[in-house]
Amino acid sequence: MTVEQHQREIETAQHRHARHQGMEAGEVLDTVEKAFAGNPQNMQYFYDLFRDVYCNGIKPHPGKEMIGTMCVQIPDEIIHAAGGVPVRMCNGFYTDEEIGGEFMPAKSCSLVKASLGMLKSETNPYSDGIKVIVNPTTCDQKKKAAGMMREMGYNVYDMELPPVKESEEGREYWRRSVRKFTHEVGKLTGKKVSRKGLKQTIKTVGLAQRAYHRLNNLRKQTPVPILGKDIFMVTNAYFFDDLERWTAATEALCEEIEARVAAGHNAAGRRSPRIVFTGSPPVFPNLKLPLMIEQADGVIVADETCSSNRLLNDMVSVDEWFMYDMVDAIADRYLKSCTCPIFTMNDDRIRRLIELYRSFNADGIVYQAFAGCSVYEMEQRSVAKAMEKEGIPMLYIETDYSPSHSGQLLTRIEAFMESLKARGRHK
Amino acid sequence: MNIKTYIDRIDLRRFRFWFQLATFALLVYGGRLAIDLGNSLPTFSCGYNKKGQAGVCYLLPLQHQLAEPWSQLFSPAGLGVLGGFALFLLWFVVLNKAWCGFICPLGTIQDWITSLRKMLGIRYSTYSDEQFKKLSLIKYVLLLALIFMPLAIGGQFLSHDWATPYCQICPARMIIPVFNGDFSQWMVDFSSTGKMVLTALGMFITGLFLIGSFLKKRFFCFFCPMGAFHYIFSKLSLFKLKKEGSKCTVCGDCYRVCDLQIKPIADNVVKKDILMDDCILCLKCVAACPEQGALRVELLGKTVFESTKDGFVKRMGLEKKE
Numbered sequence: 001m002t003v004e005q006h007q008r009e010i011e012t013a014q015h016r017h018a019r020h021q022g023m024e025a026g027e028v029l030d031t032v033e034k035a036f037a038g039n040p041q042n043m044q045y046f047y048d049l050f051r052d053v054y055c056n057g058i059k060p061h062p063g064k065e066m067i068g069t070m071c072v073q074i075p076d077e078i079i080h081a082a083g084g085v086p087v088r089m090c091n092g093f094y095t096d097e098e099i100g101g102e103f104m105p106a107k108s109c110s111l112v113k114a115s116l117g118m119l120k121s122e123t124n125p126y127s128d129g130i131k132v133i134v135n136p137t138t139c140d141q142k143k144k145a146a147g148m149m150r151e152m153g154y155n156v157y158d159m160e161l162p163p164v165k166e167s168e169e170g171r172e173y174w175r176r177s178v179r180k181f182t183h184e185v186g187k188l189t190g191k192k193v194s195r196k197g198l199k200q201t202i203k204t205v206g207l208a209q210r211a212y213h214r215l216n217n218l219r220k221q222t223p224v225p226i227l228g229k230d231i232f233m234v235t236n237a238y239f240f241d242d243l244e245r246w247t248a249a250t251e252a253l254c255e256e257i258e259a260r261v262a263a264g265h266n267a268a269g270r271r272s273p274r275i276v277f278t279g280s281p282p283v284f285p286n287l288k289l290p291l292m293i294e295q296a297d298g299v300i301v302a303d304e305t306c307s308s309n310r311l312l313n314d315m316v317s318v319d320e321w322f323m324y325d326m327v328d329a330i331a332d333r334y335l336k337s338c339t340c341p342i343f344t345m346n347d348d349r350i351r352r353l354i355e356l357y358r359s360f361n362a363d364g365i366v367y368q369a370f371a372g373c374s375v376y377e378m379e380q381r382s383v384a385k386a387m388e389k390e391g392i393p394m395l396y397i398e399t400d401y402s403p404s405h406s407g408q409l410l411t412r413i414e415a416f417m418e419s420l421k422a423r424g425r426h427k
Numbered sequence: 428m429n430i431k432t433y434i435d436r437i438d439l440r441r442f443r444f445w446f447q448l449a450t451f452a453l454l455v456y457g458g459r460l461a462i463d464l465g466n467s468l469p470t471f472s473c474g475y476n477k478k479g480q481a482g483v484c485y486l487l488p489l490q491h492q493l494a495e496p497w498s499q500l501f502s503p504a505g506l507g508v509l510g511g512f513a514l515f516l517l518w519f520v521v522l523n524k525a526w527c528g529f530i531c532p533l534g535t536i537q538d539w540i541t542s543l544r545k546m547l548g549i550r551y552s553t554y555s556d557e558q559f560k561k562l563s564l565i566k567y568v569l570l571l572a573l574i575f576m577p578l579a580i581g582g583q584f585l586s587h588d589w590a591t592p593y594c595q596i597c598p599a600r601m602i603i604p605v606f607n608g609d610f611s612q613w614m615v616d617f618s619s620t621g622k623m624v625l626t627a628l629g630m631f632i633t634g635l636f637l638i639g640s641f642l643k644k645r646f647f648c649f650f651c652p653m654g655a656f657h658y659i660f661s662k663l664s665l666f667k668l669k670k671e672g673s674k675c676t677v678c679g680d681c682y683r684v685c686d687l688q689i690k691p692i693a694d695n696v697v698k699k700d701i702l703m704d705d706c707i708l709c710l711k712c713v714a715a716c717p718e719q720g721a722l723r724v725e726l727l728g729k730t731v732f733e734s735t736k737d738g739f740v741k742r743m744g745l746e747k748k749e
Contacts, residue, residue: 166694168556171679206745213736317680317715317743324550329683336693337678348677351696355673 018057018123020095025054028285032229035295038267040226040260042253046233049241050284053125060240061085065189066126068133068154070115070142072306073161073334077316078182078327079134080201080243083191087126088239089133090307091115092283094401096124103148104141109373110401111283112141116148125240130154132188134181136161138342139375157184164344165335178331182323198326202316204243211250212238212312218257219301220360223266225257228277228300229290235308236284268299273420275300276356278349278383279368279376281307286401289368289409296414302360304353310339341375349379350386357392363420364393366413371400393420434731435738439714443528447535454532455606457481467514469657470526471533473599478607484599485515486573486653490591493577500581516660523664524657524702527648528709533599537640537647541686544641552642553688562649563705569593569652588621593652595625598636644686648707658704667725668708672696674721681712681722692722714742 011019033039033047052058067084069076079086091114100117118124119133135146136159146156160177162170186192215234218225234253238246260267275298282290282305290300303309314337318329339349353365365387369376380396387394395416399409453462454472456479464482466474474483492500492508499505519526527534544551554562573593579585594600601612615630616622639646648654675696682693687705692712695701701722702708713722716734723733740746 203743203745206740206743210740210745217736314676314678315680315717315739315743317684317717317739319684319711319715320545320551322545322548322550329680332679332683337676347696351673352676358673 014121014123017095017099017121021093021123022055022057024093024095025050025285028287028291029055031291032233032287035291036227036229038265040230040253040256042249042256043230043233045249045252046230046237049237050233053240054285057123057125059125059128060087061129061242064129065131066129067185067189068126068130070133070135070145071138072311072340073136073138073338074134074159075178075181075330075334076243077198077201077205077330078178078185078193080204081193081197082182082185082189084131084185084189085242087130089115089119089126090239090281090283091118092286092401093118094286094403096121097401103145107372109139109141109280110286110370111280111373112139112145114286114401116145119149119152119154132157132185134159134185138340139373141372155188157181157188161335161342163342165338166345171332171335174335175328175331178334179327182327193323195321195323195326198323199321202318202326202330204247206315208238208243208247208250209312209315211247211254214254215250215257216302216309218254218261221261222361223264223268224272224274224299224301225260225265225267227267227294228275228303229287229294231300231303232282232287232290232308233284235311236282238311239283239307268294269297271421271424272297272299273363273417273424274298274361276353276360276362276365277303277368278305278353278365280370280373281305282368283307288401288403288406289366289397289399289413292406292410292413293366293417296410296417298366298413298417298420300366301362302356304339304349304356306340309356313337341379346379346382350383353383353387354390354392357390363424364395364416366416367394367396369396369398371398393423432737435733435735436741437714437732437738438742439710440742443538443709446529447538450530451532451535454481454530455479455603465514467511467518469515469519469653470531471597471599471603471653473532473597473603475594475600475612476604476607476609478604478609484653485511486597486656487591487594489515490573490577490593493574494580494587494590496583497581516663519657519660520664521666522708523661523666523668524654524706524708525666525710526657527651527654527707531653531707532603534645534648534707536602537645540637540640541644551644554643556690559688565650566652566655566704569650570655573652586619586621588619589625592625595622596629596632598629598633598647601629601633602636645707649687649705654707655704661702662700665727666708667700668702668706668710668713669699669723669725670695670701671721671723672698674718676718678717680715680717684711684715686711714738 029051053060064085066087067079068089069086070089076086090111093114096117097110097114099120100113103116104113132155133149134157137143138161146158149156159181162173164170182193275293277300293300314333316329316333318326339352384394458480462481466483466488467485468482469485471484472480472482474487488511576589576592580587604612616626636647677693679693682690689703689705691703692701713734716722717739719736721734723730
């Protein structure tokens with residue numbers, strides 16, 4: 001026994017980490033793929049994409065200059081126009097969170113810790129090729145994470161975002177940030193952002209958004225033709241996938257789902273409560289809560305999170321196709337409609353939730369807050385109050401990336417689903 | 428494709444261009460074909476464009492009528508003023524401020540100047556919030572002046588040299604006749620102090636108009652007393668610009684394309700009837716709105732044009748050619 005053990009190759013910490021990460025991703029992918037019957041065939045592209053990148057060690061953009069983005073406010077259009085590939089660095093791995101834990105206080109957000117952990121580990125899918133990480137000044141934890149990323153040796157670009165978005169001062173401040181970024185990103189990639197180039201990428205990103213809307217709109221149907229976990233897979237893939245390939249895959253999925261709608265296909269159960277998901281973003285593989293909801297016979301029909309709807313909903317509108325107008329238009333789109341809780345007011349988010357609840361014919365809202373994500377935790381009160389006023393049932397869940405407490409969580413979710421079903425009967 | 432989808436997908440820019448061209452031709456040259464739409468038009472179909480006018484801007488007869496001696500104005504004969512006004516209101520009620528965005532020849536000329544600027548690739552200017560608030564009052568001052576100065580003439584507090592004061596300073600008086608080869612308005616009238624002051628001011632404002640509208644979209648409309656006059660009655664109109672605040676994500680696309688920099692169009696999510704005093708109802712906001720049904724135009728309570736995702740995508744050129 002002892003002899004055998006000594007002969008075995010000793011696994012390095014990095015290796016072990018990569019193996020654990022593959023296991024974590026694989027386990028979630030197995031659930032996403034196999035725990036639900038009748039997945040759309042065109043989802044296979046997305047399942048495979050995640051498996052390739054997170055289990056099989058295939059790098060997503062070999063030889064390309066990747067620009068890491070830390071939040072939803074960094075304009076993809078501009079990065080693409082500068083010849084870079086935007087890759088969202090927000091990470092959902094528990095294994096990475098454990099590594100990232102050394103950087104942040106114990107009671108901080110899982111997502112920030114996991115993102116730092118990913119950047120720290122040399123086995124991450126983006127390890128070679130990140131030119132710069134663009135970090136907007138959103139929440140305090142992301143802001144302070146920038147220093148730690150610098151310490152790790154990354155080139156970090158702080159992109160200044162105002163804390164108030166309603167004022168003209170805030171708008172102008174952000175427009176300046178974006179104009180400066182347009183200039184600087186070109187220097188970093190060595191390709192100046194040109195008028196023609198930007199016009200083209202506004203279109204390419206717009207086409208991706210169009211595909212997203214086409215898909216998202218189908219979720220308004222009763223019965224609902226696609227599960228929310230699949231939508232999260234699609235939108236999460238947008239974080240790092242090749243833009244045009246993603247659009248094509250999403251369009252293909254739309255075709256299939258449209259056919260399903262025509263055939264009256266129901267992706268959920270007969271009486272599955274329709275859920276709007278909001279709060280801290282589910283990022284692969286942390287699809288814990290969405291999966292639990294749908295395994296507890298709920299179905300997520302809409303969401304208000306920065307890993308999905310907020311990422312793709314609002315589209316740029318340009319009046320005059322010149323740099324001056326395009327850049328400002330892009331700036332406005334990323335600021336004005338953003339419902340990020342870091343802003344002083346959250347009226348927009350509340351209004352948006354009510355609108356999603358109504359237009360997607362939902363039965364209730366599930367609000368996820370990562371323990372330590374203080375902004376979402378703080379907004380809970382006002383959102384809960386507003387929902388109560390509207391008579392919209394809402395379940396607030398504080399959680400993190402750890403796999404523990406899942407029994408407890410599931411019980412709460414099941415109870416909520418049951419109450420929604422009971423409510424449905426009395427309606 | 429049904430008619431509603433067709434309208435919601437319309438290429439508004441092109442539609443407006445041709446519509447404005449047609450109405451411009453009608454109002455500026457229609458007189459040559461003996462077209463006469465009367466003299467109560469709620470738009471700058473300038474009465475000084477004698478050779479081609481197909482109708483006269485209501486502000487000209489209004490200032491004339493108000494300058495009648497008070498003994499006449501405040502007698503049964505003064506009811507004639509009401510007749511002209513009723514006709515004005517009748518015209519106005521049908522289209523509301525769309526008279527500005529789709530028909531006004533002076534507005535159309537500004538849009539042409541904007542096109543010229545765009546061709547040259549020069550960026551537009553904007554006002555800051557504070558400038559906007561202050562300058563926005565000018566049109567009301569002009570409106571008050573164009574009502575009270577003629578009244579003062581009728582009451583013999585002011586000499587007849589100050590007659591039709593607004594027309595004298597309106598850039599339309601000088602610019603529109605030019606399209607019929609008439610440059611006779613391009614002069615300063617030295618016959619009296621009043622006339623001299625007004626016509627010199629007119630020259631100055633015309634210069635300002637040409638430069639201003641090159642730098643700023645719909646520069647003049649912001650100061651237009653007709654626009655202010657419209658606004659007083661806009662609630663009566665059958666044609667309305669409506670907003671569904673609950674559907675708005677406050678993305679600001681509408682505000683950004685607005686020639687008049689009207690902020691509430693994006694930021695106000697409470698007001699249903701969102702037509703503001705500076706609005707010219709050009710409907711660019713509706714065309715630029717990506718949210719289904721957030722902005723819409725109603726005629727007699729019926730939606731005739733509304734923002735749709737589909738229409739937005741088409742107008743942004745995001746449809747693959749089949």
